Structures are given as C-alpha cells and as structure tokens.
Amino acid sequence: MTPRIAVVGSINADLVVQMPRLPGRGETVSSSEPKWFPGGKGANQAVAAARMGAEVFMVGAVGNDAPGNMCLTALAESGVTTDYVAKVSAATSTALVMVEHSGENQIVVTDGANNFVEVDSDLVSQADAVVVQFEIPESVIIAAGKSANGIFCVNAAPVREISDELANLIDVLIVNEHEFSQLGSPANGLVIVTAGDKEVVAYQDGEIVATAQPPRVDALDTVGAGDTFVGAFIVAYASGASVSDSLHRACAASALSTLKLGAQSGMPTEIEVNEFLSSRNI
Numbered sequence: 001m002t003p004r005i006a007v008v009g010s011i012n013a014d015l016v017v018q019m020p021r022l023p024g025r026g027e028t029v030s031s032s033e034p035k036w037f038p039g040g041k042g043a044n045q046a047v048a049a050a051r052m053g054a055e056v057f058m059v060g061a062v063g064n065d066a067p068g069n070m071c072l073t074a075l076a077e078s079g080v081t082t083d084y085v086a087k088v089s090a091a092t093s094t095a096l097v098m099v100e101h102s103g104e105n106q107i108v109v110t111d112g113a114n115n116f117v118e119v120d121s122d123l124v125s126q127a128d129a130v131v132v133q134f135e136i137p138e139s140v141i142i143a144a145g146k147s148a149n150g151i152f153c154v155n156a157a158p159v160r161e162i163s164d165e166l167a168n169l170i171d172v173l174i175v176n177e178h179e180f181s182q183l184g185s186p187a188n189g190l191v192i193v194t195a196g197d198k199e200v201v202a203y204q205d206g207e208i209v210a211t212a213q214p215p216r217v218d219a220l221d222t223v224g225a226g227d228t229f230v231g232a233f234i235v236a237y238a239s240g241a242s243v244s245d246s247l248h249r250a251c252a253a254s255a256l257s258t259l260k261l262g263a264q265s266g267m268p269t270e271i272e273v274n275e276f277l278s279s280r281n282i
Ligand code: RIB
Pocket: 010, 012, 013, 014, 038, 039, 040, 041, 044, 095, 107, 109, 135, 223, 224, 225, 226, 227, 263
C-alpha cells in the first residue's frame, strides 16, 4: 500500500558554506563560496518520504520571496503536494549551515515564516502518518497530534522539552543520541535513537525491540541525514514493515543521502535504496 503522509513542519532556505574545519568560539575561518539549497527539517522529511514512494503532503509556510519559491519548487519536483503551504508576510526562514570537510556541521536557523504554520485538521486526520519536528511552534505540533488518526511521529529536533500533553499524543519518537540524553525518559511507545554512523536502537516502552547498523559510506555532507532517516522510516513503518526492516531501510537511505552537498540533493529514491540493500545483502 502507498501510505499518505502529512508532514507538518519547517521549510528553510539553507545558505551552505564548506570549510576545512568548523570555527571555534570567537574564531574566523575562510570558506568556499556560499550556495543556496532548499532545506528545513519538515521539507527535508517530506522530500525523503516522497522519494521513498509515499504520497506526501507538506503543511508549512514560506514568505512571498525567492527563497520560498526555491523551496516550493524543490518540494514539487520531488512529488510533494504543496497546496497546504501558506505564503505569509514574514520572510522564508533561513538556515546558516557550516559544513566541515569531514562532513560535520553546525546550523543556525532564523525566525520567519515557520512561526506562522497552521494545521489543516481535515488533511491531517486522513493521513496514515503525521510527522512533525521542533522548528515550528509547540501549539501547532499539539494541534497536529490531536487531529492525527494515523501514526503520530515526532522528531524532537532541535531538542526542547517535551510537554506531558505532547508526550501523551506521540506514537513514534525519533531522536539522536544527544537529544535522547537531554530528554531523559521522553515517551512511552516506540522511541528510536539514532547515533550518526553508530548503531540505531528502537525501544518499545523502555525495552530494546530492534537495532540496525548504518552502512559505512564516505560522507560528504551529513546535513539532512537525520531527516532522510525520519522520512524513510515512517514510509516503511506506515506501509506495514516491521520496526527492524524499517530501521534498515532508513539507515540505508540516510547513509546514501550524505554523498552529495545539500540536505535534499542526495536523498535516494526507493529503487536506489532497494539496489543498495541488495548489493550489501541486507
Ligand atoms: O536537519 C537539517 C536541516 O536543519 C537543514 O536543512 C536546515 O534547514 C535545518 O533546519
């Protein structure tokens, strides 16, 4: 079955610079020429899910500006429905993305149109899965969770405290190891903890239920790798795959996404993930 996925989340224009190493506090370093890419955790997850074959609806907001148009075009080119993205008077949110030659990164996200996302309850209530992240206001996330009838998946990034009201709505929580350690015992239900190129662990009500080892690749840019994981995982899981199989697909997609510069540029298609998994006998 082709799952219907509603992503309620952020859309950013990413201004990306590459450098031999990230600057320390108070330090100035030289970089490559800056390049603009479509990004934002919400938009990235929507693109990742669409490339994995799902029917994807983006609920978000952009400004009436060139960066917003760039982001909308990228979503549409990957097959994401953008009818639920509002054009608002605030500017499209921007992410300042520094990428070290090792692939590590640092990101600053500006305020902007992401603060004006509004949930479409009808759309959200009909989705097989609803995915949110923490680059939009908490009230919008709660509204999405309350309207969701399918799987409500929360990617708690960038990390902030999870309120009791939100915790009670979550079916699947996806965090990285740093976010996990800051959240303590964040939620019941399925909790997935990623750790870069180290083992991914899935917990159900606190017990380990599945693990997967991300395949080794020569990463060029890890920006968007976590978003690719979220998008690929939710498509597999909402299609009825086991947690274990969903983790393996998500790990493969995430690894492949790091081979190109730009959060969305390297996100693989369903066919590419299938070929990669069979080439490695996974
Ligand atoms: O997760 C990667 C994303 O984080 C980037 O695309 C940037 O926009 C920030 O939101």
